Amino acid sequence: MEIKRIGIIMNGVTGRMGTNQHLARSIAAIIKEGGIKVGNDLIIMPDPILTGRREYALKELAETYGNDACGEAFKYTTDVQGALDGKYGDYEIFFDASGTLQRANFVEMAVKAGKAIYCEKPTAVETKEAVRLARLVDDAGLKNGVVQDKLWLPGFRKLKMLKELGFFGKILSVRGEFGYWVFTGMDYDQPAQRPSWNYRSEDGGGMMIDMFCHWRYVIDNIFGPVKSLVAYGATDLPERRAEDGTPFKCTADDSAYAMFVLEDGTMVQFNSSWCTRVRRDDLLTVHVDGVKGSAVAGLREVKTQAAVNTPKPVWNPDIPQTIDHLDCWEDVPNNIGYENAFKIQWEMFIRHVVLDTEWNYSLMEGAKGVQLAELGMQSWKERKWVDVPELK
Numbered sequence: 389m390e391i392k393r394i395g396i397i398m399n400g401v402t403g404r405m406g407t408n409q410h411l412a413r414s415i416a417a418i419i420k421e422g423g424i425k426v427g428n429d430l431i432i433m434p435d436p437i438l439t440g441r442r443e444y445a446l447k448e449l450a451e452t453y454g455n456d457a458c459g460e461a462f463k464y465t466t467d468v469q470g471a472l473d474g475k476y477g478d479y480e481i482f483f484d485a486s487g488t489l490q491r492a493n494f495v496e497m498a499v500k501a502g503k504a505i506y507c508e509k510p511t512a513v514e515t516k517e518a519v520r521l522a523r524l525v526d527d528a529g530l531k532n533g534v535v536q537d538k539l540w541l542p543g544f545r546k547l548k549m550l551k552e553l554g555f556f557g558k559i560l561s562v563r564g565e566f567g568y569w570v571f572t573g574m575d576y577d578q579p580a581q582r583p584s585w586n587y588r589s590e591d592g593g594g595m596m597i598d599m600f601c602h603w604r605y606v607i608d609n610i611f612g613p614v615k616s617l618v619a620y621g622a623t624d625l626p627e628r629r630a631e632d633g634t635p636f637k638c639t640a641d642d643s644a645y646a647m648f649v650l651e652d653g654t655m656v657q658f659n660s661s662w663c664t665r666v667r668r669d670d671l672l673t674v675h676v677d678g679v680k681g682s683a684v685a686g687l688r689e690v691k692t693q694a695a696v697n698t699p700k701p702v703w704n705p706d707i708p709q710t711i712d713h714l715d716c717w718e719d720v721p722n723n724i725g726y727e728n729a730f731k732i733q734w735e736m737f738i739r740h741v742v743l744d745t746e747w748n749y750s751l752m753e754g755a756k757g758v759q760l761a762e763l764g765m766q767s768w769k770e771r772k773w774v775d776v777p778e779l780k
């Protein structure tokens with residue numbers, strides 16, 4: 389059995405996404421379970437070096453996750469350029485989970501060093517810049533990818549399965565409800581649970597730029613290409629408290645409402661809000677209505693109601709509801725194991741880099757998400773429907 393090492397520079401890994409999803413639940417998890425097995429002859433073993441600005445934080449992460457995954461601390465350095473230059477060993481992949489506004493600089497550095505590049509979304513806050521970066525990596529002939537984790541959530545995989553199996557018949561509409569209450573940090577003993585830059589547009593924050601990137605690849609990959617949209621955003625809560633305890637004025641949209649019309653005429657709506665209290669099955673639910681059946685997906689579980697199981701309601705507010713509507717749905721069983729969505733995409737990217745396997749989640753695909761967010765903001769500001777032009 390051959391063991392092939394693949395070196396990965398993991399930048400900005402001390403952040404929320406970098407630590408939890410990319411280090412702990414993806415790369416460290418892959419190492420801990422013995423690498424990526426390819427047939428009976430090959431194991432691809434990731435070997436990360438953690439980079440960032442705070443040495444003490446990197447050291448702690450390197451020790452905690454390295455010792456747990458392979459019995460020794462991972463390598464780490466604050467010298468990103470040195471890591472790219474090969475000062476600390478050979479690393480084929482550069483991964484970035486730093487702040488959105490830092491991304492371009494790091495991608496450019498990685499292009500100069502000739503690395504395969506994988507990074508968090510969004511790649512930029514403007515389409516022009518996202519396309520520039522995508523072209524830069526493509527023109528340099530480098531393998532590249534953007535995180536599109538939601539595609540591998542069990543809920544969305546089950547929806548795709550239902551669609552592939554023809555469960556819905558013609559799909560008429562899709563309605564997504566996303567969000568939960570993000571505490572402002574202003575109230576006694578109620579700290580915020582997300583980074584404060586998310587609520588400052590000058591730091592790359594905002595609901596549209598955050599979530600429309602996701603909605604773009606989810607819609608494109610599961611339901612079909614988006615033709616046009618109309619959107620509305622709001623800054624519902626004007627003041628929040630930063631990590632250092634200082635109150636600040638919110639400058640970004642913390643709720644966004646959009647209708648997307650697909651090329652085949654399907655209507656897809658997404659409500660996204662950090663200022664809503666959850667009374668639904670999950671933090672994200674997607675309700676699909678088709679001629680032959682409907683389904684409601686949460687992050688993991690999906691419920692279905694086929695045409696033949698559809699009850700016949702009659703409107704009469706003068707008496708209590710006679711049908712238990714929540715009871716008229718069936719669970720889609722968990723017939724397979726569902727791994728962490730980020731880990732699945734990481735394994736695909738590593739296979740793509742090492743084995744040249746198929747890969748459809750490039751920086752140009754990521755730029756389409758930025759495009760949808762920018763068009764959403766345009767629709768909101770200009771109060772009109774806008775078409776989604778092809779990105780080239």
Ligand SMILES: NC(=O)c1ccc[n+]([C@@H]2O[C@H](COP(=O)([O-])OP(=O)(O)OC[C@H]3O[C@@H](n4cnc5c(N)ncnc54)[C@H](O)[C@@H]3O)[C@@H](O)[C@H]2O)c1
Pocket residue numbers: 399400401402403404405406439440441485486487488490508509510535537583585598
């Ligand atoms: N895929 C998803 O579902 C998802 C979810 C949330 C956030 N994100 C994206 O992931 C990225 C990080 O978001 P987060 O929520 O982890 O934010 P965060 O603020 O927790 O983390 C950002 C990290 O980048 C580091 N950083 C900032 N400037 C840096 C620099 N110059 N050099 C090195 N490191 C630097 C910060 O110290 C911090 O550790 C953002 O682009 C965000 O849009 C993606």
